Amino acid sequence: MENFFEIILGTGEDRLTWWQMSIRAVVVFIAALVIMRIGSKRIFGKHTAFDIVLGIIYGSVLSRAITGNSPFFPTLCAALVLVLLHRFLAFLAFSTSGPLGNFIKGRPVMLVKHGEVLGDKLKENNLTENDLEEAMRQGGVTSRDEIEYACLERSGDITIIKKDS
Template sequence: MSIRAVLVFIAALLIIQVGNKRIFGKHTAFDIVLGIIYGSILSRAITGNSPFWPTLAAALTLVLLHRFFAFMAYNTSGFFGPFIKGDPVCLIKDGKIQEDELKKHSLTEKDLNEALRSGGVTDAKDVAYGFLERSGDISIVKKDS
């Protein structure tokens, strides 16, 4: 099993190189799903629960599919890009908290206040826009002084 683990580790590094850096870097739902499934498939190759080479081929197929979907999301307009990557959501507009959006996305004011502090702001009134980004991060755009 140790030899299989070493081989799978090396194969996984090579397969990820076929993809691109953002596969595990941006953490959108699109990327997280791949990470979970990729890890599950590769664990089968390590433990011997599935045939070795077909399991590695399945992992490569998933990475290529991820790359293809990313290409399609970038090069097409309309439904596909937002479906794969999501859309940002406005949580604060002109200093006013959008309560309905907080509720819709299960965010509390404490969550929002944490993001405000991280953005160097203590009061939502000092914010031009606050967005729940596709990655799940909250970004803050301060009002001009």
């Protein structure tokens, strides 16, 4: 059986053929889907820094399994460990409040309060007036006078809360 896997997947020590890399790509794709199902729907759904870091590392690790730069099955195991770590840290962030949760998930930042633009908060978060105006247009707001609050969310989106009419 071990010899079968060496023939089909290659060992990574020798040059892999085009069909070995193709088979590896298919197996890694299926394994990645299974591993992601073990994770949570949030992993790529919300796009917080926490989720994006996993995506970058996850892709890098899995690419090594396809190209044969790392042993095949240990690389898949490492990908699984990354997803389980993500799930565990998400659980910790959910279970705890305070610095740990804020570090893992981030926290929203108020950009407009009672209609007043907080320029220092825009600057701290590398946002311009144009970024705020774009969020206003997306929120159906035509004037800053209509804004009660605006927040930079953990995902990087800007949420606009309109004043009561």
